[in-house]
Amino acid sequence: MLPGVSSLHCQRYPFTLLQPRFDLFQVPGHRRWQRNAIIGIAACGMLLMIITGGFDLSVGAVGAMSSVVAAALIVQVSMPFGIVAALLLGVAVGLANGFFIANIGINPFVTTLATQVLVTGFLFVGTSAQPVYGVPESFTVLWLEA
Secondary structure (H helix, E strand, C coil): CCHHHHHHHHHHHHHHHHCHHHCHHHCCHHHHHHHCHHHHHHHHHHHHHHHCCCCCCCHHHHHHHHHHHHHHHHHHCCHHHHHHHHHHHHHHHHHHHHHHHHHHCCCHHHHHHHHHHHHHHHHHHHHCCCCCCCCCHHHHHHHHCC
């Protein structure tokens, strides 16, 4: 048996006995993969960046910004527009990071840290630190329950 698998089971069983809700293996397989798909996609991007010698602290903030922009535009305009705008905004922030790192020569740590702080600040100011309400159920079902 693989060492990682037996290590996983050694951790899983004691926690499951202490807290039955911890047992993620009761969740059907496709749901488990679906719930972790976004994290997996971000991890693959981070892996490629780290392998090539890069560094990005702004991934979480840019992901949060894209989510908030998508939700706000879906509520106010339409679902396709919100999704496309959020993707384009994420690409624009990534291109800006790349420009400052590659063309201007600013350290990737400093650039992405500044991007993280700026994006988080814009999110707090733009939403007044309040969640976006009114997202249609069709969107949440599309991404959370499919």
